[in-house]
Amino acid sequence: MKANIKQIESTNQPKPFVKWIGGKRSIINELLQRLPKQINNYYEPFVGGGALFFEIYNTVNHSYLSDLNVDLIVTYNTIKSEPKKLIELLSKHKKNHDEEGYYYKIRAMQNLKDPVENSARFIYLMKTCFNGLYRVNKNNEFNTPIGSYKDPNICDKKNILAVTQALKYATIKYQDFTKITPQRGDFVYFDPPYHPTSEDSFTKYLSTGFSEKDQTRLRDFALELIKSGVNVMISNSDAEFIIDIYKKNFNINRVSAPRVVNCKSDKRQSVYEILIRNF
Ligand SMILES: C[S@@+](CC[C@H](N)C(=O)[O-])C[C@H]1O[C@@H](n2cnc3c(N)ncnc32)[C@H](O)[C@@H]1O
Numbered sequence: 001m002k003a004n005i006k007q008i009e010s011t012n013q014p015k016p017f018v019k020w021i022g023g024k025r026s027i028i029n030e031l032l033q034r035l036p037k038q039i040n041n042y043y044e045p046f047v048g049g050g051a052l053f054f055e056i057y058n059t060v061n062h063s064y065l066s067d068l069n070v071d072l073i074v075t076y077n078t079i080k081s082e083p084k085k086l087i088e089l090l091s092k093h094k095k096n097h098d099e100e101g102y103y104y105k106i107r108a109m110q111n112l113k114d115p116v117e118n119s120a121r122f123i124y125l126m127k128t129c130f131n132g133l134y135r136v137n138k139n140n141e142f143n144t145p146i147g148s149y150k151d152p153n154i155c156d157k158k159n160i161l162a163v164t165q166a167l168k169y170a171t172i173k174y175q176d177f178t179k180i181t182p183q184r185g186d187f188v189y190f191d192p193p194y195h196p197t198s199e200d201s202f203t204k205y206l207s208t209g210f211s212e213k214d215q216t217r218l219r220d221f222a223l224e225l226i227k228s229g230v231n232v233m234i235s236n237s238d239a240e241f242i243i244d245i246y247k248k249n250f251n252i253n254r255v256s257a258p259r260v261v262n263c264k265s266d267k268r269q270s271v272y273e274i275l276i277r278n279f
Pocket residue numbers: 020021022023024025045046047048049050051052066067068069175176177178191192193194210
């Protein structure tokens with residue numbers, strides 16, 4: 001019943017408000033086909049752009065979204081509670097974007113105190129930066145250069161308002177993935193930074209900040225949840241190490257995912273990734 005009410009309230013289908021590295025829109029159907037039949041509450045503790053959340057939020061009771069990217073979490077909370085002020089600030093960014101040096105002026109404004117201004121800055125930079133890539137330096141300062149877009153959609157008012165509707169039924173937190181507390185009947189989708197495959201370079205491995213120890217910590221945490229009646233699904237790369245740590249206790253499916261494999265030529269190629277489930 002509740003799901004129907006939610007469907008009526010949200011006339012526009014919300015979608016991720018920023019493009020996120022590792023975003024799941026390209027394999028969304030593979031995920032949707034493999035969900036549990038019944039979900040009470042939904043948890044997405046590596047939320048990123050939240051592609052799966054936006055597909056299923058209106059079929060579950062409540063959603064719990066979290067991540068360790070503070071700008072992202074502040075922005076989810078701003079869209080939930082102050083969408084109008086955010087839209088106003090974004091339209092100003094849109095107007096000023098053509099001014100020379102505006103991108104770099106906004107990029108230099110690190111640590112804005114006001115959360116709404118901070119969120120507007122974050123969305124503006126993500127929509128206009130090179131490849132939509134969130135990258136920070138050692139001091140946690142955003143340092144991606146400007147991208148070359150003809151007409152970036154800096155102020156997508158319609159989608160922001162649709163996201164506000166979807167977030168009415170969500171709790172959003174800045175926290176490590178092990179801090180969630182789902183109960184029997186709930187469903188958790190884990191989409192951690194992927195383990196490198198043999199084709200990935202060593203640099204890429206270091207830059208994810210998610211080590212083999214973290215991958216094992218995630219597996220152990222998933223095993224604990226399963227014992228208490230929670231259903232879990234985990235995405236990862238088709239890497240030997242990952243298959244090894246999950247093969248004993250989980251079902252593993254390979255799915256084909258289109259990826260940009262060569263940033264110079266923007267060449268797309270399908271690579272396999274895996275979906276790990278207890279059900
Ligand atoms: C692959 S991305 C998630 C992509 C997302 N599912 C989507 O569709 O856009 C991984 C996310 O994990 C977050 N992250 C990294 N380490 C974490 C941790 N220990 N706990 C929670 N989130 C973490 C990163 O900030 C990043 O947003």
